[in-house]
Amino acid sequence: MSFSAIEAWWWPYLFILVAGWLATDFWRFLGVYLGGRISEDSELLVFVRSIATALVAAVIANLVVFPNGALAAVPLFFRILAALIGFLAYLAFGKRVIVGIAIGEIALGAGMLLTQG
Amino acid sequence: MDDRKTEPVVRGSERILWFGRGVRAAFSVPGLILASAFVGFAGLARDAGLTLAQTVFMTGVMWALPGKVVLVGSIIAGNGLLPTGIAVALSSVRLGPMVVALMPELRGPRTPAWVLYALSHFVAVTSWVLAMEQLRYVPRPMRTTYYAGLGGMLLAGTMVVVAIVFLVAARLPSELSAALFFLTPMYFLTSLWGSARERAGHVAMVFGLALGPLFHVLVPDFDLLATGLVAGSAAFVLHILRKRSGRA
Numbered sequence: 001m002s003f004s005a006i007e008a009w010w011w012p013y014l015f016i017l018v019a020g021w022l023a024t025d026f027w028r029f030l031g032v033y034l035g036g037r038i039s040e041d042s043e044l045l046v047f048v049r050s051i052a053t054a055l056v057a058a059v060i061a062n063l064v065v066f067p068n069g070a071l072a073a074v075p076l077f078f079r080i081l082a083a084l085i086g087f088l089a090y091l092a093f094g095k096r097v098i099v100g101i102a103i104g105e106i107a108l109g110a111g112m113l114l115t116q117g
Numbered sequence: 118m119d120d121r122k123t124e125p126v127v128r129g130s131e132r133i134l135w136f137g138r139g140v141r142a143a144f145s146v147p148g149l150i151l152a153s154a155f156v157g158f159a160g161l162a163r164d165a166g167l168t169l170a171q172t173v174f175m176t177g178v179m180w181a182l183p184g185k186v187v188l189v190g191s192i193i194a195g196n197g198l199l200p201t202g203i204a205v206a207l208s209s210v211r212l213g214p215m216v217v218a219l220m221p222e223l224r225g226p227r228t229p230a231w232v233l234y235a236l237s238h239f240v241a242v243t244s245w246v247l248a249m250e251q252l253r254y255v256p257r258p259m260r261t262t263y264y265a266g267l268g269g270m271l272l273a274g275t276m277v278v279v280a281i282v283f284l285v286a287a288r289l290p291s292e293l294s295a296a297l298f299f300l301t302p303m304y305f306l307t308s309l310w311g312s313a314r315e316r317a318g319h320v321a322m323v324f325g326l327a328l329g330p331l332f333h334v335l336v337p338d339f340d341l342l343a344t345g346l347v348a349g350s351a352a353f354v355l356h357i358l359r360k361r362s363g364r365a
Contacts, residue, residue, distance in 0.1 A: 001198045012168075013174060016179075019191070020178060020185070024184050029234055031217045032220060032234050032237045035220025036220060046356060049218045050353045051345045052211065052218045052349070054325030055211035055342070057323075057326045058329030058344035059242065061326045062329050065330040068186075073295065101146070101150075104303040109292075
């Protein structure tokens, strides 16, 4: 039963609801259910926060190491180097997110110029 | 500071004020970056043959970007309902611990459960990072109202962006789209560091960055979950060991 299996107009929406909404909000609702049972300063919450943070970090790293589309044309070395330079600039200049992004993007641009040149 | 026991009577005007502040917080660097990340998604959905209505609908009911990229990828591959649902569910597991971590920050003394369930729909990486940064500066009885404004505005704004991009879908120069795709990781990299509550968060982040790509190669179907469990557990064990040695 693929996305284009049934011709009816409602089938793609049902497909998105079941395979998309249900598969996504299930975790959110489970999180609310479990989250109501954990106190704010418990060690268990430190553990859960560590897992959540590591998960998001993995998303970040994969966006840099295995990118989709045009970013994939920039060599891996320059992608990682640009991210590292941007992050170090963020740390060095008062932890301002906008500084980290700007320096990272400039570094990426330099990397692209070097690759082409 | 525990203001849970003495919740004052909340006036409607105060709710509107904090809702508005939440909406305003969506118009920020992170909100802008989020919108640019969805530029790429709208192009992907269009290439996959989805209609405008289907693409906007998907954005509204799912919201989290990685799961939607998996869903569209699965639609392109012609996979069935069940394998697609499982793949999307696997790519969205991270939302569970994220919501668990957010709940104690979000809930007030007398917040009804349905409000928390409804608001949990707004949880995705951007609104989560923003909330973990900002909620501590919001009075506790106003936090759900603030988050409703923030999450609602981010979601509604993104749906509009997706619709517009779907319609114009102008071909961007490849250098520009590369720079656009780089915005998201750069933003998350810096703001995730800033949102960490304790040293364990920084340790978990560094471990997660290192293990994410490794597990992506080793266990491609469970990479995020595996990274979260291994890197998160390692950071937590170090946290406990530090505490034991009295340097916490």
